[in-house]
Amino acid sequence: MNQSGESLAPDIAATTTLRSPWRDFWQTFIRNPLALVSGSVVLLLIFIAIFAPWIAPYDPMSADWASLSSLPSASHWMGTDDLGRDVMSRIIYGARISLYIGIVSVTIGMVIGIFLGLLAGYYGRWVDMLIMRGADVLFAFPGMLLAIAVVAILGPGLNNVVIAVAVFSVPVFARIVRASVLSLKQAAYVEATRCAGARDRVIILRHILPGTLSGVIVYFTMRIGTSILTAAGLSFIGLGPEPDVPEWGNILAMSRSMMMAGYWHVSVFPGLAIFLTVLAFNLLGDALRDTLDPKMKK
Template sequence: MVQPANTLPQLEPAPAPHRTADDIRSPWLDFFQSFIRHPMAIVSSIFILLLLMVAIFAPWLAPYDPQTPDWMALGAGPSAAHWFGTDDLGRDVLSRIIYGARISLYVGLLSVTLGMILGVFLGLLAGYYGKWLDMLIMRGSDVLFAFPGVMLAIAVVAILGPGLNNVIIAVAVFSVPVFARIVRASTLSIKQSAYVEAVRCVGAPDRVVLLRHILPGTLSNVIVYFTLRIGTSILTAASLSFIGLGPEPDVPEWGNILAMSRNMMMAGKWNVSVFPGLAIFLTVLAFNLLGDALRDTLDPKLKK
């Protein structure tokens, strides 16, 4: 039978391409494999996890009550009874450092979280709507940028008064403008993307565009700076406590412990100042190393 001239031969559909394991790899697996290539990131992560465990289980790990003095060992050096020695009131330094981890991590995490929330919100508004709102938010950020971070925190605490909650507010205030600038820059780039324009064309409200399509694209930069900022906040809070603008002097906070050790340093009692200073140094270093590793992992421009 002769096939009609106007009939085209039927083509069989092409077989579906075979997907290998590399094609279906999870982005979390890619992140983990990139992250573990940084040895210092692993060390810093382990140190931070141990520090969190110490802060959580401080009542069980501390050998003594941080406020109870030992009248038989006033200003004693390191010994079997008191591994890090005692201060001038006979309080165990190791116990105060363990309990101080709670306060320092609490101040660092909470203050940076508050600053991040407000900064991300302002950055999204400034980058998405622009015009007078962008100018108002950015000029306000420039005013805050004109002051060094510690000086701005001191000014805020001087206005609000000393206290742990006011230290958190002060540290949060000087974290806001940097988060706002980071998110604004990312928003200006993402809102020009084709998929964002498509979502806006179908009539999606601004709330949906900002929260579902723009905000996720800014999170990598926010996470990196959030990690780096925790170390800076812990150091700033300790500085405020050291000059008497933090919590009450008897509170076992690392900056307070250093402040109480000033007189003992002149008498050669090095242990009361060295050990809390070492705790601050290692904690800030660990968060900075972790932030650098996250930046190298999450930033596609730095990936090899």
């Protein structure tokens, strides 16, 4: 209380900055140099994918017959392929396709995996056994082999690659969510909500699902890089989009004969694009894990 008898409590309350989980997350995230670098690379890739028609110096499908298989030069910074198409333009447009495959496929796998994981962890018994045994069957196949099997059944094509990559993402998300649900459904606040008469749907969506999202977000980020690598592998062996589509795996596949002839640029630059993209998403996932996990913070 001051000399005039007025309380100082309102002034103290007004000058106190309220902390929020989002603000704590952001402050911890920006202190991590690895998070800033990887996040900047991911944002740059998204920017390139969105504005590819304005960034690319040439049409990725147009041929320059005067510059067939030319090495990097002032007019073509990354050279041209055997049809005279600008490699840099094809890589820029390829970022759009690769990010589309990675983000969409992992999102589909995440949504289905979260749904199955919530059911398995919350209801248990035969529901848990049925879902987890199905996940074990999918885990028995290596991810790339499972994707090849799905594409072989559905046929080559961009959308079929998305489905194939989504299929082998489902069981991992289901297992991550199930493990979180098994611990969260025993929490005191969940038991109190259940005793108050709340429906299972309300308990799952409002009280259990939010607690599973930190692990899901981390794995979602890291899985995008794996999905891009898998999609490029499918395209490389001829099970991806049409050969003329400027996708990174397609570019590598068409450069095999040129690489043997000494035209290194057609293989090196798309390979670097895949490497840097996968590395950026993996490092961003590690940074998110360090930020979201309280044990890692300590």
